[in-house]
Amino acid sequence: MELDVRKFKILEAVIRNYLQTGEPVGSRTISKDSDLSLSSATIRNEMADLEDMGYIIQPHTSAGRIPTDKGYRLYVESILAHKEKALSTREENIKKREKELDAMEKEYSSKMDQMKDIMEAVARSLADDTNYATMISSCMGKCNRIKFVQLSRLEEQKLLVVIVLEGNIIRNKVFNITKNITEDSIARLNMLINTTVTGLSVDELERQLGVLEAQSGSQPMLREVLEIIFETIRNADDVQIVTGGTTNIFKYPELCAGEIARDLITTLEDKQGLTSLISPGVPEEGAIRFYIGEETPVKAMKDCSVVTATYELSDGMRGTIGIIGPKRMDYEMVVETLNNIRMRLDDLFRKT
Numbered sequence: 001m002e003l004d005v006r007k008f009k010i011l012e013a014v015i016r017n018y019l020q021t022g023e024p025v026g027s028r029t030i031s032k033d034s035d036l037s038l039s040s041a042t043i044r045n046e047m048a049d050l051e052d053m054g055y056i057i058q059p060h061t062s063a064g065r066i067p068t069d070k071g072y073r074l075y076v077e078s079i080l081a082h083k084e085k086a087l088s089t090r091e092e093n094i095k096k097r098e099k100e101l102d103a104m105e106k107e108y109s110s111k112m113d114q115m116k117d118i119m120e121a122v123a124r125s126l127a128d129d130t131n132y133a134t135m136i137s138s139c140m141g142k143c144n145r146i147k148f149v150q151l152s153r154l155e156e157q158k159l160l161v162v163i164v165l166e167g168n169i170i171r172n173k174v175f176n177i178t179k180n181i182t183e184d185s186i187a188r189l190n191m192l193i194n195t196t197v198t199g200l201s202v203d204e205l206e207r208q209l210g211v212l213e214a215q216s217g218s219q220p221m222l223r224e225v226l227e228i229i230f231e232t233i234r235n236a237d238d239v240q241i242v243t244g245g246t247t248n249i250f251k252y253p254e255l256c257a258g259e260i261a262r263d264l265i266t267t268l269e270d271k272q273g274l275t276s277l278i279s280p281g282v283p284e285e286g287a288i289r290f291y292i293g294e295e296t297p298v299k300a301m302k303d304c305s306v307v308t309a310t311y312e313l314s315d316g317m318r319g320t321i322g323i324i325g326p327k328r329m330d331y332e333m334v335v336e337t338l339n340n341i342r343m344r345l346d347d348l349f350r351k352t
Contacts, residue, residue, distance in 0.1 A: 003053065008078075009036060010046050011055050015067045015075045024064030119242040122321070122341060127245020130337055132325035133268055137278050138240040145201050149193050149229060151186050159186075161228055173232040181221065192222060193229070202233040241271040241278075252326040255303060263300035268324075273298055277308055278320045288335055293327055305329050309338040311345040321345075 003011075010030060017025040027043040030036070036043070047065055050056045055071035058064070067075070119136045126134040148164040157180055162172045181189075197205060205226070246268045249255045255264065267273045276297035291297070291306040298306070301324060308322040321341060323334050 003050075003055075003074075006036070006038075007046050007050055008074075010043060011050055011067075011071055012075065012078075014047070014050075014056055014065055015071060018066050024059055024066050026064035029064065116240060116242065118345075119240070120244070122345065123242045123244030125244075126321070126323065126337065126341060127248055130323055130325070130330075130334060131245075131248050131251060132323050132329060132334070133246055133248050133264075134244045135268070135271075135274055135277070135320075135322040135324065136242050136244075137274075137320045145199055146197050146205070146229075146233075149190070149197060151190050151193070151225065153181075153183065153186060156180055159225075161225065161232065163229060163232060165233070171232050173228060175228050177221065177224065179221075185221075189221060189225065193225060196222075197226065197229065202230060205230050205233075241274050243268045243271060243274070248325075254326055260303055264304070264324075267298060267300040273300065274322075277306060277322055288338065290331075303327070305331075307331070307334050307338060309342050311342040319345075 013030045013036070014025045017029055027040045027047060030043050030047075031038060031040050038046075047056065050071075051058060051065065054068055055074065056065040057068055059066060116138075119138065123134045123136050126132075126136075145166050146163060147166060150162045152160045152162070154160050154174060157177050158174060159177055159181075160172060160174050162170065164170055200208070246265055249261060249264050255261060277291070287310055289308045291301075291308075293305070294302050296302060296304065296306050303326075304324050305327045306322055306324050307329075308320050310318050310320055312318055321338055323329075323338065325334075
């Protein structure tokens with residue numbers, strides 16, 4: 001006699017009920033507690049066959065059935081096979097995701113190399129056209145929106161979070177958690193996080209952390225993981241700055257004084273001090289900003305004027321172009337030049 005699917009489901013129902021109650025299980029109980037949609041008479045006939053096959057026994061007349069060692073063995077082997085299949089599927093999904101992330105990272109690296117070449121050419125061209133010093137930045141990751149988040153266990157209380165931002169920018173961080181967490185809980189947390197944060201920028205995520213915490217309910221770790229995601233993106237060094245025409249400052253006597261020239265050149269070559277000129281948040285596309293003398297956030301440029309504009313990259317990201325010169329710079333020409341180059345960059349990056 002063959003153990004078909006229906007018989008196996010009835011055997012499973014008998015074992016599950018017996019494990020819970022320790023009492024022999026009857027056909028009426030099986031018909032109520034399972035989703036077999038079978039009558040008690042049909043279940044009795046199947047249970048009789050299972051008894052003949054040695055999977056269950058009737059401890060005494062008119063009692064229900066209990067599993068035999070043979071029945072337990074089949075049940076345990078079925079559980080192990082199911083777990084192995086689920087684990088295999090999960091590993092396949094992880095490997096697939098890892099390949100996708102590797103491909104995204106390579107694509108992003110290639111784009112960033114191409115972008116740097118373009119930025120250097122733009123900085124040189126602007127410096128030649130204006131006779132001023134110039135700067136151009138790539139996008140800031142803080143403005144990017146979250147596309148996907150993947151949590152994976154590394155050790156018992158150590159997780160890896162991989163965050164994919166717009167433009168296929170990948171950020172990852174290994175972090176410790178306050179308590180152990182099961183694979184099923186990680187899977188549920190992954191689903192909850194992706195439905196919660198997908199489409200948010202880091203600024204929006206920061207504003208909504210309190211609301212998300214209140215919504216976490218039965219997922220007390222949600223807040224902890226969201227804060228890790230927030231810190232990982234916020235602390236990412238996504239800004240790339242290229243400068244051009246540094247020596248142009250020597251064309252203007254007021255900028256040639258020893259300390260002024262030295263500080264300007266150091267700032268332009270170091271580049272880190274220029275990050276304060278990059279438009280914070282998500283500014284209006286194409287917005288022109290003027291910093292005259294003491295208005296500039298860069299101390300070394302207090303004797304200069306700085307004019308900046310934003311430009312659009314692919315995937316909704318933005319960068320900043322800046323021109324640095326004396327306070328007596330030709331503002332009309334600078335604005336016209338910035339607008340022209342911004343529109344050219346918009347077109348270029350939207351095609352790449």
